[in-house]
Amino acid sequence: MSAVVLGVNGGIEAPTGEIDAMCLELVGHAIEAIHAKRVVLDTIELLFSGLSDKFVVRAELARLFQWLKTKRVTAIVTGEREGEHLTRHGLEEFVSDCVILLDQRVMEQSATRRLRILKYRGSAHGGNEMPFLIDDHGLSVLPITSLGLTHQASTAHLSTGVIGLDAMFGKKGYFRGNSVLVSGTAGTGKSSVASHFVEAACRRGERCLYFAFEESPGQITRNMRSIGIDLEPWTRRDLLRVHAQRPTALGLEAHLVAMHRLIDDWKPRVVVVDPVTNMTAVGSEIEVKAMLARLIDFMKLRQITALFTSLTQGGAAAEQTDLGVSSLMDVWMLLENPEANGERNRLIQIVKARGMAHSNQVREFVMSDHGITLVNISRRADGSVAIGSARNAEEPGRSDDPKPSRRRRVE
Numbered sequence: 105m106s107a108v109v110l111g112v113n114g115g116i117e118a119p120t121g122e123i124d125a126m127c128l129e130l131v132g133h134a135i136e137a138i139h140a141k142r143v144v145l146d147t148i149e150l151l152f153s154g155l156s157d158k159f160v161v162r163a164e165l166a167r168l169f170q171w172l173k174t175k176r177v178t179a180i181v182t183g184e185r186e187g188e189h190l191t192r193h194g195l196e197e198f199v200s201d202c203v204i205l206l207d208q209r210v211m212e213q214s215a216t217r218r219l220r221i222l223k224y225r226g227s228a229h230g231g232n233e234m235p236f237l238i239d240d241h242g243l244s245v246l247p248i249t250s251l252g253l254t255h256q257a258s259t260a261h262l263s264t265g266v267i268g269l270d271a272m273f274g275k276k277g278y279f280r281g282n283s284v285l286v287s288g289t290a291g292t293g294k295s296s297v298a299s300h301f302v303e304a305a306c307r308r309g310e311r312c313l314y315f316a317f318e319e320s321p322g323q324i325t326r327n328m329r330s331i332g333i334d335l336e337p338w339t340r341r342d343l344l345r346v347h348a349q350r351p352t353a354l355g356l357e358a359h360l361v362a363m364h365r366l367i368d369d370w371k372p373r374v375v376v377v378d379p380v381t382n383m384t385a386v387g388s389e390i391e392v393k394a395m396l397a398r399l400i401d402f403m404k405l406r407q408i409t410a411l412f413t414s415l416t417q418g419g420a421a422a423e424q425t426d427l428g429v430s431s432l433m434d435v436w437m438l439l440e441n442p443e444a445n446g447e448r449n450r451l452i453q454i455v456k457a458r459g460m461a462h463s464n465q466v467r468e469f470v471m472s473d474h475g476i477t478l479v480n481i482s483r484r485a486d487g488s489v490a491i492g493s494a495r496n497a498e499e500p501g502r503s504d505d506p507k508p509s510r511r512r513r514v515e
């Protein structure tokens with residue numbers, strides 16, 4: 105592939121007020137020299153900066169576009185927007201076959217680039233604004249609308265990685281391709297549930313992409329070591345990648361484009377978004393929900409199992425404070441650590457798991473150096489359930505930390 109770059113300083117000064125024939129000849133030679141199929145004129149303003157009469161400019165513009173057609177090249181001409189007009193001269197849109205409008209807007213202090221096809225002669229095209237991202241991979245565009253409900257539904261199950269939790273999902277765990285929501289108040293163990301799932305997937309040799317919007321990769325690794333999950337070897341083996349970024353680093357759409365890009369590039373089988381609630385820093389709840397719908401559709405089409413954590417507010421309304429995203433999810437688990445009798449104990453329940461007969465119990469779980477372990481239910485004679493130190497007192501000899509031998513060291 106060859107390219108010729110022609111530089112013209114300060115526009116083309118033509119005494120007659122027309123495009124210098126020399127210039128067209130120069131471009132024509134360059135096209136022929138490399139049998140160019142594409143020509144880029146960047147920018148049109150510069151090309152005509154030497155001309156002051158707007159009628160002459162318009163006539164010359166039409167002539168230039170016509171000339172490019174005779175050369176049978178696909179030409180991309182860039183122009184700056186000015187006021188009401190799409191371009192400074194206000195004619196390019198009429199003489200060109202396709203017009204693409206680029207725009208950058210700041211919302212909630214975050215800038216998002218958007219692209220819209222205004223016209224494309226002889227072809228149907230989308231009319232919506234679409235966010236796009238420019239990064240070290242170039243430019244990528246993301247459709248604003250959801251991809252639709254056309255994905256296949258797998259019957260394969262994936263372990264949750266938490267001892268005792270698979271049994272609550274009919275002994276098997278989540279369906280592959282499911283979207284899983286783990287919600288709970290601060291410090292209830294959401295990231296730990298996510299890390300158990302990641303570790304189980306890595307052990308199966310599946311790639312996991314962890315989007316962290318609150319903690320750095322180093323912090324996640326250190327914290328999970330505290331509960332006996334060593335993520336570092338999986339990172340070393342390139343089975344786990346943690347992509348950490350503050351939500352405010354990009355606009356909502358730009359985050360979505362970046363996530364799509366990373367997923368398409370690396371093709372993980374499991375994706376974690378921790379926590380998704382942080383996204384409200386750069387968008388309204390409705391916008392976050394719309395973004396999630398698109399992300400979920402995108403992953404479902406690729407049969408990626410996705411786990412989202414969500415930070416809920418305490419109090420009775422815990423089940424209503426999930427950004428309204430729970431309806432998008434196939435599985436919803438709620439973690440709690442209510443205070444009673446001078447101690448906080450951890451509870452887990454499956455609010456829903458589409459397509460399976462799941463447990464209806466609210467179970468106690470403990471976190472220890474060996475990870476999350478569900479505790480067997482201790483029911484009193486009157487039917488009430490004992491948890492925490494009450495359970496330990498009523499069942500002496502029973503340990504909260506069963507020290508599972510399951511976890512093998514990974515080099």
Ligand SMILES: Nc1ncnc2c1ncn2[C@@H]1O[C@H](COP(=O)(O)OP(=O)(O)OP(=O)(O)O)[C@@H](O)[C@H]1O
Pocket residue numbers: 288289290291292293294295296297327330331415471472473474
């Ligand atoms: N070795 C351990 N033994 C017992 N509990 C532990 C241990 N290590 C960490 N924890 C508990 O785990 C909690 C943090 O778990 P995790 O990070 O999964 O919660 P989270 O719900 O993701 O929190 P956040 O809302 O901050 O994101 C700590 O607050 C601590 O109570």
Ligand SMILES: [Mg+2]
Pocket residue numbers: 294295296378
């Ligand atoms: Mg967390």
